[in-house]
Amino acid sequence: xxxxxxxxxxxxxxxxxxxxxxxxxxxxxxxxxxxxxxxxxxxxxxxxxxxxxxxxxxxxxxxxxxxxxxxxxxxxxxxxxxxxxxxxxxxxxxxxxxxxxxxxxxxxxxxxxxxxxxxxxxxxxxxxxxxxxxxxxxxxxxxxx
Amino acid sequence: xxxxxxxxxxxxxxxxxxxxxxxxxxxxxxxxxxxxxxxxxxxxxxxxxxxxxxxxxxxxxxxxxxxxxxxxx
Numbered sequence: 095x096x097x098x099x100x101x102x103x104x105x106x107x108x109x110x111x112x113x114x115x116x117x118x119x120x121x122x123x124x125x126x127x128x129x130x131x132x133x134x135x136x137x138x139x140x141x142x143x144x145x146x147x148x149x150x151x152x153x154x155x156x157x158x159x160x161x162x163x164x165x166x167x168x169x170x171x172x173x174x175x176x177x178x179x180x181x182x183x184x185x186x187x188x189x190x191x192x193x194x195x196x197x198x199x200x201x202x203x204x205x206x207x208x209x210x211x212x213x214x215x216x217x218x219x220x221x222x223x224x225x226x227x228x229x230x231x232x233x234x235x236x237x238x239x
Numbered sequence: 240x241x242x243x244x245x246x247x248x249x250x251x252x253x254x255x256x257x258x259x260x261x262x263x264x265x266x267x268x269x270x271x272x273x274x275x276x277x278x279x280x281x282x283x284x285x286x287x288x289x290x291x292x293x294x295x296x297x298x299x300x301x302x303x304x305x306x307x308x309x310x311x312x
Contacts, residue, residue: 203312207311210311211309234282234283
């Protein structure tokens with residue numbers, strides 16, 4: 095379950111919806127991670143581009159891994175501008191027991207940072223500046239050099 | 240024709256090229272100075288599947304995408 099939104103995420107509503115979707119699914123653990131835009135280096139906010147076809151196939155591969163452990167992953171992400179103290183990312187794992195969910199949320203978020211085809215820009219002085227120094231080359235990059 | 244797209248921050252319009260593999264694409268893009276940095280750090284997808292080798296055969300209607308370094312969240 096992958097949800098993409100234009101602009102900032104409505105965190106309370108999304109967390110509540112997900113809670114209610116799985117309330118009767120007999121999961122013992124619901125572990126969410128919420129990413130919020132912090133004030134640093136004079137930015138006014140962040141902005142995001144997403145390439146959906148590869149994001150969807152990357153997410154489906156993770157969902158299959160979770161399913162094999164009896165768990166389910168949900169993820170929400172923003173497109174476009176997200177201002178200071180707003181949230182752009184939520185990931186959550188539901189699992190029968192807490193250990194699986196705790197391990198999955200850690201691995202999933204790390205791989206998300208390294209592999210998900212999403213590009214981040216700082217909003218600064220009315221400009222959109224690609225955050226190259228905070229970005230990670232996808233595994234296998236550079237084959238055309 | 241193969242359509243080549245440049246994703247995210249790469250400011251380049253899509254290209255339509257008569258090429259049969261990724262080595263031919265590499266030769267064309269290496270001739271574009273502005274692409275040098277992106278060729279170093281970008282991943283490549285063919286028809287939305289990431290690939291790790293240049294010798295993949297391309298046919299008419301295929302789509303190639305260059306994916307620069309990512310940072311979601």
